[in-house]
Every structure is written in structure tokens, then in C-alpha cells.
Amino acid sequence: MQNYSSRLLEEAVNELTRLPGIGRRSAVRLVLHLLRQDSSRSEALGNAILKLRSNIRYCKRCHNISDDDICSICNDNKRDNTLVCVVEDIRDVMAIENTGQFRGLYHVLGGIISPMDGVGPNDLNIESLIDRIDNEDINEVIMALPATTEGDTTNYYLFKKIKDKITTISTISRGVAIGDELEFADEITLGKSITNRIPYEKLND
């Protein structure tokens, strides 16, 4: 049991401890930090959180987080709109954007098929992917889903759904990470990186 001399303090601590990875002790530390800072900092944080949830939208085309009906990536006419990369959530969009290596568009599923968590195909943005394939001029769909059982299941489900509609379906390569020693790679990854080896002439830098 914690004793708080202030209800306002208690409320702020309680709300912060609802966030993942923030315990009561960290929450108290965060609150005391906010109280020591200029009040404009707390205002900026509080307002950013309020505006985030009330104003944010999802792109009607790719389901990426957006401030408008169509996100800045879909709206960028310098990007290749014949190439669509299918990802689990917007963190993956950010991760791929950070590489600077992809100039196509995305499709955010909003999760992956996971019977254990009660997530089935109907809970994901799959119908809208098929709509896009039917109506847009897409040449290639790249699957960039996690290398887990759930990711593989979702890959397979999508592959069956779209294989007759699209010329090229590819998946991101798996293998030994750049900079890693072979001896430290796990056997399955190392095995995949051998069976899915890439001929030199097909290697892109």
C-alpha cells in the first residue's frame, strides 16, 4: 500500500502505472520529474497524449497511422505504387522507412493470425488488401511479417488468397544478421540462410 498526501499525485501515478513496463516506483519518479520541470513540459505531454488519441486517424488506403485520410507515404507520388509491402503494424513501417531502402507503399494488417490470442483473418486488414490488389496497379507484394509461427501462418493464408491475382509475391530474406559470426547464429536461421542462398548475380547491394 502506498500513502499519497495528494489525490492528484495518486491519480497521475495510477494512470502511469497502467502503461506497460512502468511500475509504481518508476511512476512516482516520472511524476516528481514532471513537478520539478517547468509547467510547460507537463502541458505539452498531457496535451500530446490527449490530442494523439482524439485526433489521430488511419490511412484509408494502407491503414498506417496518419493525420489525414490518406497518409504521407501513400500520398508521395515519388514512391513506386506498383510495389506493396505487407507488415504487421506501424512499428514495422517505421523500421523499414528507417532503412531508407524501400520506395514502395505499405499495407498494415493491424496484427497477425494468432488463434492463441483469438486473432483470426477477419480481425485483420486483409479484405482491403485484396481490394487494393483488385483495383490498384500492383505488380509485386512483399511479405514482411515476423519470422514466427504466427507470421508464417499469416504468410501462407495471404499467399493462398492472393496468388492468382498477382504476378510476384516475395518475402523478406531471413538469415545471419550483418556483422554476426556464423557460430553465434541459431541453427534454424543458419539453415534457412543456406537453403535460401542467393546467387551472386542476383545479389543487390
Place this chain on the structure above:
Amino acid sequence: MQNYSSRLLEEAVNELTRLPGIGRRSAVRLVLHLLRQDSSRSEALGNAILKLRSNIRYCKRCHNISDDDICSICNDNKRDNTLVCVVEDIRDVMAIENTGQFRGLYHVLGGIISPMDGVGPNDLNIESLIDRIDNEDINEVIMALPATTEGDTTNYYLFKKIKDKITTISTISRGVAIGDELEFADEITLGKSITNRIPYEKLND
């Protein structure tokens, strides 16, 4: 560099990363968590943070955080107002209150003397402590400051300031923690626990 498809998302992430111990990756995780939750959760968090900073007050008597001019501890007439425990900040008030072993009042210094951090006696609530000693009916002042050089400096400074004004000045005992083996205690702590040994007849449970 991070790429955000939404300015609202970017603002929320930026504000969260200003908090101590929260990096960019954690901030994105927290924001996505808020977006997945019901909007009432984000509203409660945002409002708690806004209200905290704009409405919170400090007790005019002991400088503890309070919703009113005088905090609930100072206002509790079941507590012993002849006994005052001097602490560094409100986290210490909470920690001592959680023990359930102290029924006196507090005085929150708001820091300790630390020349390295540019904190001198004038930055702390020391004048108001002397005012209390002069005007209230205090029999004993307990120093509960950290067992660090800064804590010792502050202890010594306060002792000199108040020693002629008050009958009993005490300090919390230092020693081997309950449940700890002697061999694992550091030498200084173990040494202090021997030189400051307590006769059986004076031991309180």
C-alpha cells in the same frame, strides 16, 4: 532519424522521450499501447498529467505535496506534532509512511546541500524549518537524510543551525539491513552498525 507518418504520433513520442528512462523505442511502444486502448484511458492519463502540474500545491507547513494549503499529514490531529522528521523529498515521506512506524510530522527540504550540483542551503526549505522550531512546540527533530556525503553535509549544517533551539536531535540508524548476512554488508555499514550499537534495554521492536 525516425520517420513518422503522423505529426501527432511524433509529438507524443517526442514528449514521452523527454521523461527520464524512456527512450524512443519505449515511447513508440507506449504510444501504440495507448492507441490500442479505449480512448478513455488516454484521456485519463492526459488529464491526470495536466491537472497534476496545474493544480498541485505544497503544504505551507512541511512542503509535502498536497491538494490543499496544509497537507493531510499536518492536518491529522492524531499525529504527534512534537516530533518532526526532516527528509530530502516527498519520496522519502512516502517511504517512511509505508513503514507505518512513524506518527510524527515531516519537513521536506526539497533537496540536500550539494555544491557539485549548485545546491546551497538557500535553495532548501531550511528557513521554514527554523521558523517551525521557533514557533511550534517541537521536542525532537529526526534527521532522515541519505547516507551520502551530501546527506552528511546537510545533517551537519542543520545540526549547527538548530542545536541550541531544540532538546533532542536524532538521526535514523544505519546498519546491516534486516535479513542480510553480515558477510555481505559493506565494511563501512558494518563498521557503523558496531560503533553505533544499541543496548538491549534501549531496543524498540
